[in-house]
Amino acid sequence: xxxxxxxxxxxxxxxxxxxxxxxxxxxxxxxxxxxxxxxxxxxxxxxxxxxxxxxxxxxxxxxxxxxxxxxxxxxxxxxxxxxxxxxxxxxxxxxxxxxxxxxxxxxxxxxxxxxxxxxxxxxxxxxxxxxxxxxxxxxxxxxxxxxxxxxxxxxxxxxxxxxxxxxxxxxxxxxxxxxxxxxxxxxxxxxxxxxxxxxxxxxxxxxxxxxxxxxxxxxxxxxxxxxxxxxxxxxxxxxxxxxxxxxxxxxxxxxxxxxxxxxxxxxxxxxxxxxxxxxxxxxxxxxxxxxxxxxxxxxxxxxxxxxxxxxxxxxxxxxxxxxxxxxxxxxxxxxxxxxxxxxxxxxxxxxxxxxxxxxxxxxxxxxxxxxxxxxxxxxxxxxxxxxxxxxxxxx
Amino acid sequence: xxxxxxxxxxxxxxxxxxxxxxxxxxxxxxxxxxxxxxxxxxxxxxxxxxxxxxxxxxxxxxxxxxxxxxxxxxxxxxxxxxxxxxxxxxxxxxxxxxxxxxxxxxxxxxxxxxxxxxxxxxxxxxxxxxxxxxxxxxxxxxxxxxxxxxxxxxxxxxxxxxxxxxxxxxxxxxxxxxxxxxxxxxxxxxxxxxxxxxxxxxxxxxxxxxxxxxxxxxxxxxxxxxxxxxxxxxxxxxxxxxxxxxxxxxxxxxxxxxxxxxxxxxxxxxxxxxxxxxxxxxxxxxxxxxxxxxxxxxxxxxxxxxxxxxxxxxxxxxxxxxxxxxxxxxxxxxxxxxxxxxxxxxxxxxxxxxxxxxxxxxxxxxxxxxxxxxxxxxxxxxxxxxxxxxxxxxx
Numbered sequence: 001x002x003x004x005x006x007x008x009x010x011x012x013x014x015x016x017x018x019x020x021x022x023x024x025x026x027x028x029x030x031x032x033x034x035x036x037x038x039x040x041x042x043x044x045x046x047x048x049x050x051x052x053x054x055x056x057x058x059x060x061x062x063x064x065x066x067x068x069x070x071x072x073x074x075x076x077x078x079x080x081x082x083x084x085x086x087x088x089x090x091x092x093x094x095x096x097x098x099x100x101x102x103x104x105x106x107x108x109x110x111x112x113x114x115x116x117x118x119x120x121x122x123x124x125x126x127x128x129x130x131x132x133x134x135x136x137x138x139x140x141x142x143x144x145x146x147x148x149x150x151x152x153x154x155x156x157x158x159x160x161x162x163x164x165x166x167x168x169x170x171x172x173x174x175x176x177x178x179x180x181x182x183x184x185x186x187x188x189x190x191x192x193x194x195x196x197x198x199x200x201x202x203x204x205x206x207x208x209x210x211x212x213x214x215x216x217x218x219x220x221x222x223x224x225x226x227x228x229x230x231x232x233x234x235x236x237x238x239x240x241x242x243x244x245x246x247x248x249x250x251x252x253x254x255x256x257x258x259x260x261x262x263x264x265x266x267x268x269x270x271x272x273x274x275x276x277x278x279x280x281x282x283x284x285x286x287x288x289x290x291x292x293x294x295x296x297x298x299x300x301x302x303x304x305x306x307x308x309x310x311x312x313x314x315x316x317x318x319x320x321x322x323x324x325x326x327x328x329x330x331x332x333x334x335x336x337x338x339x340x341x342x343x344x345x346x347x348x349x350x351x352x353x354x355x356x357x358x359x360x361x362x363x364x365x366x367x368x369x370x371x372x373x374x375x376x377x378x379x380x381x382x383x384x385x386x387x388x389x390x391x392x393x394x395x
Numbered sequence: 396x397x398x399x400x401x402x403x404x405x406x407x408x409x410x411x412x413x414x415x416x417x418x419x420x421x422x423x424x425x426x427x428x429x430x431x432x433x434x435x436x437x438x439x440x441x442x443x444x445x446x447x448x449x450x451x452x453x454x455x456x457x458x459x460x461x462x463x464x465x466x467x468x469x470x471x472x473x474x475x476x477x478x479x480x481x482x483x484x485x486x487x488x489x490x491x492x493x494x495x496x497x498x499x500x501x502x503x504x505x506x507x508x509x510x511x512x513x514x515x516x517x518x519x520x521x522x523x524x525x526x527x528x529x530x531x532x533x534x535x536x537x538x539x540x541x542x543x544x545x546x547x548x549x550x551x552x553x554x555x556x557x558x559x560x561x562x563x564x565x566x567x568x569x570x571x572x573x574x575x576x577x578x579x580x581x582x583x584x585x586x587x588x589x590x591x592x593x594x595x596x597x598x599x600x601x602x603x604x605x606x607x608x609x610x611x612x613x614x615x616x617x618x619x620x621x622x623x624x625x626x627x628x629x630x631x632x633x634x635x636x637x638x639x640x641x642x643x644x645x646x647x648x649x650x651x652x653x654x655x656x657x658x659x660x661x662x663x664x665x666x667x668x669x670x671x672x673x674x675x676x677x678x679x680x681x682x683x684x685x686x687x688x689x690x691x692x693x694x695x696x697x698x699x700x701x702x703x704x705x706x707x708x709x710x711x712x713x714x715x716x717x718x719x720x721x722x723x724x725x726x727x728x729x730x731x732x733x734x735x736x737x738x739x740x741x742x743x744x745x746x747x748x749x750x751x752x753x754x755x756x757x758x759x760x761x762x763x764x765x766x767x768x769x770x771x772x773x774x775x776x777x778x779x780x781x782x783x784x785x786x787x788x789x790x
Contacts, residue, residue: 231718
């Protein structure tokens with residue numbers, strides 16, 4: 001229950017949000033249908049739509065069919081009336097994109113990240129953003145960042161990202177100062193989860209969803225009632241650094257036997273390097289593992305299957321803890337397709353309660369690396385259309 | 396964002412809820428303070444308070460201090476103006492109680508549950524409720540049940556409770572038909588979590604909290620923004636039946652190596668029975684294990700510590716998954732106190748990310764077996780003061 005009574009201004013903003021959301025959910029819709037969907041009066045809808053048309057956010061795009069009387073005018077969100085920037089810092093290269101209000105990628109820019117130097121990594125972020133902001137896509141109304149590591153999303157601080165050598169970096173503040181735009185900073189797996197939720201077209205706005213992102217690292221994003229759940233410290237979904245093996249190998253986080261050391265893309269490459277030292281083909285990269293796997297190499301298949309089994313046990317924990325029925329897998333490891341997915345499913349079923357497993361749908365996500373970019377940009381939509389749509393008219 | 400616009404009736408109910416919640420949170424409070432806290436107008440507060448006084452829910456109890464002008468009249472929720480029944484089905488005996496609006500237990504009733512016959516267990520529920528309803532505490536406005544097993548709380552169905560031999564039992568409907576009162580059915584660990592949240596006095600209304608209940612079985616209750624999260628199938632928190640040991644012993648759920656087989660009160664007794672067969676003292680019950688443990692018996696201490704370690708690893712999974720900083724332990728195993736808690740903390744710290752562990756407070760809960768009863772009854776308060784407070788005046 002909300003703790004405060006709504007003011008008039010908040011009510012107006014709430015109605016505006018409702019109408020925008022309805023326009024976002026429907027490619028074309030009449031004023032009358034908006035009124036029906038939102039339960040607002042026709043007059044309120046008409047007034048607000050007039051404002052939105054004046055601001056260029058909404059356009060009249062044609063006529064619908066009628067069951068008698070005048071043909072209704074159809075409205076549509078003007079997808080290219082505002083743009084967002086999404087940035088994925090989770091790979092060995094940073095990838096940024098300008099996307100429109102429908103998540104269509106308009107421009108991209110990427111740069112390799114070689115070193116482990118925090119200041120250099122930050123400079124590369126600036127370079128990419130400088131370039132994306134100078135394209136013809138205007139106005140840009142916000143920047144969303146998906147970064148590996150532990151993030152305090154409320155304050156936009158990267159608490160700890162080992163690979164990027166960032167500790168307590170106030171990334172949102174730095175970027176807001178430089179670009180004078182609102183900035184949202186999210187963990188990359190959380191961003192990926194938002195991307196799948198908003199843009200894969202499968203979810204209703206109050207659904208629950210878990211996305212487990214299995215790449216170089218392993219992390220999850222958890223949506224509860226359509227909102228990303230970040231926990232008290234922003235680290236919800238950090239399942240990659242929970243120990244799953246007693247006496248396991250050292251993890252880059254400093255501990256031993258973490259899920260990442262047995263289930264990630266990094267883990268399978270390391271294991272393949274060790275086990276294939278004297279065999280043919282010799283496997284020394286993710287690409288060569290993928291090639292060997294697809295060629296039916298038994299060692300490659302065994303390594304991938306084992307990694308899938310470890311992941312399945314951790315997913316059983318998610319099932320037992322949250323009982324969320326839709327779970328998606330994303331990230332590099334999904335390139336191993338059905339046979340990897342099969343091994344994940346097998347150990348999940350073995351380790352979780354049958355009554356709960358039978359209602360769980362574990363699938364591979366629909367978006368690829370773009371998921372993180374789209375999710376990072378969409379995080380501004382989810383955090384209230386307010387932020388996004390009031391930016392340019394100073395409400 | 397809510398999908399629907401509020402109607403006038405809903406607004407009125409919302410304001411009523413806000414005022415009742417403010418009265419619930421404050422032992423004594425003036426109309427002016429209620430207006431400040433809720434941001435409602437003084438007139439709205441006065442009108443609504445007049446209604447509440449007429450209904451007997453609120454009373455004027457004295458005068459507060461003034462900083463000039465008239466002394467303000469202090470209001471208080473009339474704790475004994477309505478009663479609730481809470482019922483805990485999680486023990487080897489069923490325990491029920493009549494509680495008032497402040498969670499004070501007025502009457503109790505219990506009955507042993509010997510057999511494994513579902514119909515008999517249901518008859519015992521009826522006996523206890525018949526007796527509690529016939530006490531002098533009136534009016535009773537709702538019944539809350541905390542039951543072991545998987546529960547579909549929305550429909551009030553016990554999906555599966557192995558010990559009670561209940562499958563797909565429509566418990567809420569049966570009780571509503573018999574008693575003509577609203578009934579809420581919850582998993583016992585979820586009920587325990589609500590009890591600790593509402594009545595231990597430590598939590599703000601939008602806090603997150605995990606309560607891990609370690610008794611005969613093991614289960615958790617998860618509160619997110621002050622509301623119990625039950626997952627899509629009602630089974631959120633069912634961590635007791637996630638496998639934690641490869642090649643582990645058989646669990647009563649039919650699987651092997653579940654957390655319950657190594658961390659529960661049942662598990663330690665079974666292990667003690669096996670290991671103490673030839674030793675002195677011979678341990679063959681939870682009570683004798685407790686006695687041996689308190690007397691410093693090394694075998695008893697080892698068994699308890701090992702159980703704590705297994706639990707700690709599972710709690711590390713909760714920390715990594717949810718990053719909720721307050722975690723409470725409840726249930727029989729808490730009788731082993733600090734040394735058991737220490738072993739849980741130790742393995743939690745070993746298995747979860749240090750940055751996340753350092754912000755986690757793992758403590759023993761404040762309520763004992765009453766937690767489940769209080770939580771079951773309070774679930775009706777949490778599910779909307781609406782239900783509770785409009786029942787007797789047909790709004």
